[in-house]
Amino acid sequence: MTPQRIAAKFLVEPDPAAAVALEPVIGLFHRFIQEQSLPGLLLDVADYAHVPDGPGVVLIGHDVDYGIDLSDGQAGLLVVRKRFAGQAFGEVLRDTLGRALTAAQAIGQESDLGLRFASDALTLHFFDRLVTPNSDEAFESVRGEVEPVAECLYGAASYEISRVRSEDRRKALSLSIRGSGEIAPPSALIERLSA
Amino acid sequence: MSHASWKQTLEGRIDPGWAEEIDHFEGQLELRRQGKIEEKVFAETRLRRGVYGQRYDNGKRHDGVAERPLAFEEKPTKGPDTLWDAPGMQRIKIPFGGVSPEQLEVLAELAEDYSDNILHVTTRQDFQLHFVHIEDTPDLMRRLAAVDITTREACGNSVRNVTACPRAGVCRGEAFDVSPYAHALMRFLLGHPDVQDFGRKFKPAFSGCEHEACGLVQMHDGGYVARMRDGKRGFKVVVGGGLGPVPHQAQVLSEFTPEEELLPQMQAVCRVFARLGEKRNRGRARIKFLVAKLGIEEFRRLVEEERVTLPHDDRWTAFLDDMPHTSGEAVLEPGPLGDAGRSPGFEAWHRSNVYAQRQEGYAMATVHLPLGDMTSDQARSLADIARRFAGENLRTTVDQNVVIRFVPDAELPALYEALCAVGLGAPGAGTIADVVTCPGTDTCKLGIAASRGLGSEMIRRLQAKAGTLPEAVEALSIKASGCFNSCGQHHISDIGFYGNSRKIDGRTVPHFQVILGGQRQENGGSYGLAVGSVPSKAVPLAIEALTGAFAEGREPDESFQAWSARLGKRSMRELIKPLMSVGPYAEEPEFYSDWSDVREFTIGDLGVGECAGEVVSLFGIEVVKAEAQAFDAQIALDDGDAGGAESLAYAAMLSAARALVRTEFIDVTEQPEDVVAEFRTRFFENERFFDKYAKGKFGAYLLERHANPDTTVDDALAARRIEEAQLFIEAAHACEARMTAEAAEVPA
Ligand code: SF4
DSSP: OOOSEEEEEEEEESOTTSOOOOHHHHHHHHHHHHHTOSSSOEEEEEEETTSTTSOEEEEEESSEEEEEEOGGGOOEEEEEEOOOTTOOHHHHHHHHHHHHHHHHHHHHTOTTTTOEEOOSEEEEEEEOTTTSOSSHHHHHHHHHHHHHHHHHHHOTTSEEEEEESTTOTTSOEEEEEEEOSOOOOHHHHHHHHHO | OOOOOHHHHTTTSSOHHHHHHHHHHHHHHHHHHTTOSOHHHHHHHHHHTTEEOOTTTTSEEEOSSSEEEOOOOOOOOSBTTBOTTSOEEEEEOOGGGEEOHHHHHHHHHHHHHHSSSEEEEOTTSOEEEEEEOGGGHHHHHHHHHTTTOOOTTSSSSSBOOOEEOTTTTTOSSOSSOOHHHHHHHHHHHTTOGGGSSOSSOBOEEEESSSSSSTTOGGGSSEEEEEEEETTEEEEEEEEOOBOSSSOBOOEEEEEEEEGGGHHHHHHHHHHHHHHHSOOSOGGGOSHHHHHHHHOHHHHHHHHHHHHHHOOOOTHHHHHHHTOOSSSOOOSSOOOOOOSTTOOTTHHHHHHHHEEEOSSTTEEEEEEOOGGGEEEHHHHHHHHHHHHHHTTTOEEEOTTSOEEEEEEEGGGHHHHHHHHHHTTOOOOOTTSTTSOEEOOGGGTOTTOOSOHHHHHHHHHHHHHHTTTTSOHHHHTOOEEEESSTTOTTOGGGSSEEEEEEEEEETTEEEEEEEEEEOOBOHHHHOBOOEEEEEEEGGGHHHHHHHHHHHHHHHOOTTOOHHHHHHHHHHHHHHHHHGGGSOOOOTTTOGGGGBOTTOOSBOOSGGGSOOOOOOOSSOHHHHHHHHHHHHHHHHHHHHHTTOHHHHHHHHHHHHHHHHHHHHHTTOTTOOSOHHHHHHHHIIIIITTSTTOBTTTBTHHHHHHHHHHHSOOSSOOHHHHHHHHHHHHHHHHHHHHHHHHHHHHHHHSOO
């Protein structure tokens, strides 16, 4: 069964712990809405810059949210896919990553902003306490869905999946994927996902 | 692998009555989705369960260039003009703000699973989750119900969350702990048949004492102040307070209601309100209008009469038998605060965020949440911290913070470190940097200006100045509302704001009306008064001008309220006057957008985009006269001339109406009869003056005053008339803006 929400986070490079100027992101996200630059039904911009280690600035959509997220003290692009009833887990996973990489590319092209995202690693969160509780069993089941997608991105045997945030079972189930060897540019990764 | 639903998973863990209600709601939801029940009926049903609409849920949004439709799938609506798939807000009632670590953990999960990872504390001790889809709400409610939280009557024309001072039970000055009474009142009235037929909502609040600020009972529909008489517990009961467009101070219903009479008396109040309160005109339907209309003596007589007829109910007193006699147990032994283990920043945090409890050796620590927001991770950490230091003792506050009670003094340095580690160690609780705001244009459909954007900017600026401001300035309060409805409680802060707009250079400029000298002490004992509107982007400078003048000019120990009253509104206005004007768009474009928003400002998603027009309209020139009269009315009231103030306020409404009429009929005379007749036919009867939400409320202020002048005028009436005049003028501005936009839309 597919969880209600799947989120992918790509960290800012070179230093995700460095401060990020969020004010220009507000303008950018409003422009993205005007120009419909990202996939999904885009609705509004929510500013949470005042919350320490919070969601930062979020482009709220109907089926997807895009945010410059500061959680865990690590700035990154967090893309939350939602409202996809009836779709298969793997399909939603690919779609989530495709959208995240598309957004990473679009934001990365904004030279004034100076935000780039590392594509050799990402974190996935599964927000659904019924379908994907933060348990060993759920992790194994999710891993089975994630592996083909990770392989598609980074190639067979060129990635590592590890569970994160497992020390606190109240948190959503999360895992990280780290690619090794030569990492293709985001445009190529997007193509692979949609192939 | 198939999974059980939340309904199956939580079976047996939810109060059967609550479970049935949620099932019923889910059934209604499905029926509406199939188009089998009326949208209005469903809207009422969902609102009573705290499921609100949110900004742009009519499917239209101005993106800064043009108003564009939001391409949601075609489905039945959730209510009039409210699209099914548009995200909404879920309000979650937290009686007296009491929240346990377990409940906080569930709220944290819900914020991640259904919302945007933010738990928002409101000015009425509720939680709110935003951007929630309607179809997720039944499961969300089940998960809450499993930890003893209901969203029932979190909205709708019913009894809302019962609030109480967060210090209840630990306060050094309280008569006794009011929390169990607040809890009993909530339980008794929840779903009670006598509270289902109100014309508007009813907000109750409890306070443990008369003079502090925490309970704010004076601004509530029903307020209860703990009192002891001859060794017996009871309450001073007040009714008919309220903020909103026309604020009222509550009046005394009873100087002492014994504890066993608390519930039946309240039931009688509810019956009288349901029977005699206004039902058709929402703008006059709060109990404050009924109390004002009947007079408190007559209202009291009716309540007493009703009380006698009530059939006996065991629940009136049953709660007294098993009422807890403590306000939670400490988990750690008390101990004195030592010098060891204090990290940098501890002293400042201790100064502003820690309150010594009446229980020797224990303290209450305030977790300062910026704009009432915390993340799910922070909420879980807070639950852990509470368990470690204080057990079940958490409360939300009307200042949008959370307090942890029963922390041993000796543990405060460790508590501070634990809070800092998760971004919750900000000092400044209860200081000028603890800015309170309503959601404003971020999510509220009625918002005019960005109160949260302004709040965020003020927090940033004021935190940067922490420790450098004079002590008297540091102690001030700032509250902002996105519109005149006052959810940010701006009337009771030293410096308050509510959002409005002005037409300048053919465009709309976001503004905030400045309200000065409100009083939080004495349970919100008096309200501030408006001194003028400042462009949104100039508000930080206005605050600097006001606080600077206060720091320099105050007498020793003089409060902001006393200082502003001593100088008078004319002088206050002079302080902000240099900031009130805005240059043309070409020269000062930054004034034409709001905080946290780069779009050119419009009066929201309600209307069409606005095009540049002439520099100063005829209306613009004429309406200035109305604003000056409204201001002079306040001065007259300050000078003790209630009659003069009331006449000036009426004259201000006439001038604003005439300004509108003259845009179409330049030769209208200045005779009140003529102005009112023309206003009525040209703007009121055809509903052009009507606000989308308030409808004809503001226009009716003039018509009612004109038709029924009061023969005796006291201060309260004059103050109310001034508020009405200000709202009428705002509505005239909005009406003119709509007319200009419509004219710009007509093809040449
Ligand atoms: S004051 Fe106005 S903008 Fe703020 S929440 Fe209330 S209705 Fe909305």
